[in-house]
Amino acid sequence: MQDIKELFVAIGKPNVDENMQNLLSDGIIDSMDVIMLVVEIEKRYKKPLKSEFIINECFESFETIAAMIDKAMQ
Template structure:
């Protein structure tokens, strides 16, 4: 989860931790943050995230982000 934390640090969201849930609807991140995260994830993991995967449910918490990454790596 440290890698996910680093991604949040890179977009200036240093206060978000693995213990936060409901990142989108809880107001912790917005659509601009999601696009920034997608770009960083694609660069870091050398994957392409399908447009259909860019939904709030996949950015609910660190675990769901990691699950999305793993799914895209297959």
């Protein structure tokens, strides 16, 4: 989960932590944050993230982000 935390720090959201849920639904992050996260993920893994993975459900918690990255980078 440290990798996910580093992504949030990179986009200027160091206050987001792994205990938080419903990140998008509760307005903790917004669509611009998602775009910045996608850019950071692509930079970190040196691979573009397919649009099928850029859906709200994938950005609700550290767990859903980690699962999405695992699936997307296979």
